[in-house]
Amino acid sequence: MAQFEPFDRQARRRARDRAMGLIEGRDQMLRHVANELAERRQLLGAAPEGRELWIGLMLPPPGVVGLDPSPRLAAAHGGLSGDEDQRHFPDGRFTRITAFMTLHGVNDLPGALLLARRALAPEGRFQAAFPGGYSLGAVRDAFLAADAAAGGGVPARLGPSVDPAEAAGLLQRAGFVDPVVEVETLTLRYRSLADLARDVRAHGDSGWLAGRARGLTTPRRWAAAETMFAQGADADGRIGVEVQILYLSARAP
Template identity: 70%
Template structure:
């Protein structure tokens, strides 16, 4: 059984493209980090570049792809899942995955396809949430579920352990693998505000094992209360988002 519902993920990304608005600070920050890291890593072979992930527009002239139908269509790109890339071997000199690989069902398979799609010496880069991101949210829902006395439903999917990321790149056939983690401290007025932000980024509602009618008003109230226990003096609650940056070359 796949951990993520592919159809629900496509719908969530297309819906998010209409909701994101001025909430794109994290995406633009990560895109800028990837571009700066590419500059520091030096030149790549001659050839086209591929951007996977279109919640922020790709650079001009870059071939693009996204799991969302509307997002791909808007930017003249290809709609596809990362573990089902339709591109030929050795088609690209540079592939960048922007904040999507945390939602792919077969991450090792996606990495292998990216490596195969690169020219010899071509570079792969990606960035996506991983590790212990949003730990305060997990704890708040766990506390609410325990207090409700009706069991603990599955709410969050598997996350990549940053300590294993370089090994994943090596097993996919890449060389010179590098995995780095940046922790961003985000602050919200409430759990509801955080949930709206997550939805606007297309990162909710596509866990395959999710239960329908998952959060009752009582459970949500309990989760809000538990989440607010970690509030700063100004009333806002801080949560950590871990961004995993990957880079490697095709041999």
């Protein structure tokens, strides 16, 4: 029996391909997360000398081996194109692996973590950052209300996310030791649901839910979701949207 996959792999590649030309001017969150990862890297301690793998090539640092689902991003940064839950490297090749804002779109997250651990040399260091928890709750609520009002059922709009309470266990199951999971809640502010949608698209994070509703976001339904979303506006007209960023770190035994 074929395993159910919540995310459309081809659609995800295309979304990240498109994002390469859209992210300029909308990369503030990515830069914030990159800085947070750099600070946590110091706390993680020194790794053995060797190669470093950087997964997710929106903001890759120089001098690392790169991997990204997007062929376009991989080509632009001299990296390899491929999914994180498929094997691309021999065991023990790297002494550091960083997964930057991609693991929320992996179909087999336990498998991806296992492959990352296997690709690390003994005492190698692993870090990851990605959205999880109850991110984009205001968006979920707006579409839920609009879809319910339209009738005919409530289609899937946003994909499953990782529960922060379960993240350390995923690292342990993959064979990592000394797992640490931290959660940072960011509040992003938008003037409209359409503005938020443009931001999500620029990050390559839209249109790849396998069970997504095709053709159901009619102008009337979108307008209803916009109205519901706008009810959360502050005095300046902007709506706050919370995104939970999970920071994971561990080492190989």
